[in-house]
Amino acid sequence: MQPIRGRCHKFGDDIDTDVIIPARYLNTTDPQELAKHCMEDADPAFPAKVKPGDIIIAGKNFGCGSSREHAPLAIKGAGVAAVVASSFARIFYRNAINIGLPIFEAPGLAEASEPGDEIVIYPEEGVITNLTRNLTFRTAPFPPFMQGIMAAGGLIPYVAKKLKGEV
Amino acid sequence: MGMTVTEKILAFHAGLKEVEPGQLINARIDLALANDITAPLAIKEFRRLGVTKVFDPQRVVLVPDHFTPNKDIKSAEQAKLVREFAREQGVIYYEIGRMGIEHCLLPEEGLVGPGDLIVGADSHTCTYGALGAFATGVGSTDLACAMATGECWFKVPETILLRYYGKLRPWVGGKDLILYTIGDLGVDGALYKALEFTGEAIAELSMDGRFTMANMAVEAGAKNGIFPVDEKTLEYIRGRVKRPYQVYTSDADARYSEIREYDASRIEPQVAFPHLPENTRNISEVGDIKIDQVVIGSCTNGRMEDLRVAAKILRGKKVHPEVRLIIIPGTQKIYAQALEEGLISVFIEAGAAVSTPTCGPCLGGHMGILARGERAVATTNRNFVGRMGHPESEVYLAGPAVAAASAIKGRIAAPEEVL
Numbered sequence: 001m002q003p004i005r006g007r008c009h010k011f012g013d014d015i016d017t018d019v020i021i022p023a024r025y026l027n028t029t030d031p032q033e034l035a036k037h038c039m040e041d042a043d044p045a046f047p048a049k050v051k052p053g054d055i056i057i058a059g060k061n062f063g064c065g066s067s068r069e070h071a072p073l074a075i076k077g078a079g080v081a082a083v084v085a086s087s088f089a090r091i092f093y094r095n096a097i098n099i100g101l102p103i104f105e106a107p108g109l110a111e112a113s114e115p116g117d118e119i120v121i122y123p124e125e126g127v128i129t130n131l132t133r134n135l136t137f138r139t140a141p142f143p144p145f146m147q148g149i150m151a152a153g154g155l156i157p158y159v160a161k162k163l164k165g166e167v
Numbered sequence: 168m169g170m171t172v173t174e175k176i177l178a179f180h181a182g183l184k185e186v187e188p189g190q191l192i193n194a195r196i197d198l199a200l201a202n203d204i205t206a207p208l209a210i211k212e213f214r215r216l217g218v219t220k221v222f223d224p225q226r227v228v229l230v231p232d233h234f235t236p237n238k239d240i241k242s243a244e245q246a247k248l249v250r251e252f253a254r255e256q257g258v259i260y261y262e263i264g265r266m267g268i269e270h271c272l273l274p275e276e277g278l279v280g281p282g283d284l285i286v287g288a289d290s291h292t293c294t295y296g297a298l299g300a301f302a303t304g305v306g307s308t309d310l311a312c313a314m315a316t317g318e319c320w321f322k323v324p325e326t327i328l329l330r331y332y333g334k335l336r337p338w339v340g341g342k343d344l345i346l347y348t349i350g351d352l353g354v355d356g357a358l359y360k361a362l363e364f365t366g367e368a369i370a371e372l373s374m375d376g377r378f379t380m381a382n383m384a385v386e387a388g389a390k391n392g393i394f395p396v397d398e399k400t401l402e403y404i405r406g407r408v409k410r411p412y413q414v415y416t417s418d419a420d421a422r423y424s425e426i427r428e429y430d431a432s433r434i435e436p437q438v439a440f441p442h443l444p445e446n447t448r449n450i451s452e453v454g455d456i457k458i459d460q461v462v463i464g465s466c467t468n469g470r471m472e473d474l475r476v477a478a479k480i481l482r483g484k485k486v487h488p489e490v491r492l493i494i495i496p497g498t499q500k501i502y503a504q505a506l507e508e509g510l511i512s513v514f515i516e517a518g519a520a521v522s523t524p525t526c527g528p529c530l531g532g533h534m535g536i537l538a539r540g541e542r543a544v545a546t547t548n549r550n551f552v553g554r555m556g557h558p559e560s561e562v563y564l565a566g567p568a569v570a571a572a573s574a575i576k577g578r579i580a581a582p583e584e585v586l
């Protein structure tokens with residue numbers, strides 16, 4: 001996986017999926033439509049200010065709450081390149097991996113960073129650096145099985161290959 | 168080394184003799200579930216797999232319950248897509264008028280049994296742990312693959328053992344025990360882990376109370392919540408569950424990452440304040456909180472016992488003039504039973520709106536959305552920002568007794584205050 005470099009948006013602890021994409025917008029599955037309302041209950045300006053390649057950083061238990069895959073889809077639809085949090089709720093974690101949204105656990109990064117900081121992630125080395133503040137954090141590299149899913153571009157292409165006997 | 172019940176179910180379905188926490192496994196599933204919000208996405212992904220048939224139509228269940236009866240054109244389109252896929256594939260499907268909220272409906276219909284491994288594209292799939300099954304929520308992509316292959320990947324979780332001893336106080340039910348527990352563990356206290364509920368207070372609890380507790384395991388971040396199978400469980404599944412099932416029990420020397428004990432006799436009715444289920448307080452410490460709406464229902468507390476408790480409190484009383492009370496039976500069968508027992512007349516005479524089964528207001532979908540600044544007491548499971556409507560509205564979570572008493576008083580109230 002290539003290094004991911006971008007400008008960060010910062011959120012707090014326990015950001016739930018109702019905040020990431022409120023249920024009132026769940027009558028569609030289109031990532032572009034969902035992206036228009038991404039994070040709006042936490043920061044109404046977010047959908048307008050987020051730029052492709054930006055990185056979301058947050059505190060603990062990011063993505064808690066409902067199983068809606070619309071949450072990582074909305075984030076991906078908004079062009080966000082990666083999410084880094086102190087910890088993730090488990091269904092959100094699975095969903096992000098499954099749809100090919102890169103996510104990383106790095107306790108301490110959110111506390112040490114401010115909105116707009118430049119962040120660079122080296123997925124293979126398990127290293128995340130805040131370039132603005134010159135601080136470096138560790139993140140666990142993915143287990144081989146998940147690397148396989150990521151490399152295939154998500155669970156669907158991965159399982160499709162498996163069904164054809166290619167992996 | 169012994170295994171927990173969760174480990175045993177996972178090992179069996181992975182075709183392994185043993186598993187240990189942290190191990191990544193591929194396991195066979197007994198049932199895959201999705202609803203009108205998550206199924207459309209799962210169907211889209213299923214098609215991308217290039218598969219034409221689900222692995223077993225009798226093991227796939229689709230329930231339109233969130234935005235149904237359809238709240239708008241877009242939801243109608245989604246529900247239609249689900250209905251057409253269900254017909255095409257011949258999977259188990261429940262239509263409006265014959266359905267219920269998925270997690271009330273599936274156990275009632277006998278679709279889940281002890282020892283099952285169930286995945287659902289809904290986070291509250293963990294409800295079925297009340298029957299001694301391993302049941303967990305997944306996303307739509309996971310569900311698409313599960314529908315296609317009959318398998319799903321898991322990381323074996325560590326287990327936290329929760330033991331409840333002592334006799335429950337009056338008006339204290341499963342909802343109060345689980346809210347108290349979430350207050351203690353925190354919303355991420357059981358992240359990636361299994362919760363195993365045991366103890367004499369659990370043995371005393373009805374099946375409805377156990378469903379309520381298992382339902383909210385995910386609110387502590389847990390992967391699943393699981394109960395021992397006892398006489399009450401077997402009584403419940405008798406005549407319902409048609410598939411063979413298997414009762415597993417945790418070994419005496421099973422490993423737990425943590426053991427917590429609670430004296431149930433000291434637990435008061437609980438209220439979770441906005442905007443997290445962990446913000447719990449004893450009813451005696453709530454203070455004067457005026458409310459605009461009360462919702463009694465959902466996959467947490469829309470069952471028979473919940474309606475009976477609410478009716479006991481509302482009988483012969485009137486809902487406060489400035490409060491809207493919305494009562495939603497969890498399934499058509501519960502609705503019919505409540506009619507037969509005269510509970511629905513009690514609600515209507517008290518001034519409540521009674522609805523056909525739907526998730527409706529629980530997720531801020533329809534049938535009781537809150538305006539800016541409004542406050543609700545709800546027997547649902549989440550009080551996140553904007554969960555029931557406007558981002559500046561507030562949801563207080565409680566059991567049916569506190570909810571009904573609050574509807575009468577117009578503020579959050581203890582059941583004793585109205586009796």
Ligand code: SF4
Binds near residue numbers: 268467526
């Ligand atoms: S009642 Fe609420 S929590 Fe339960 S399935 Fe429906 S929306 Fe989800």
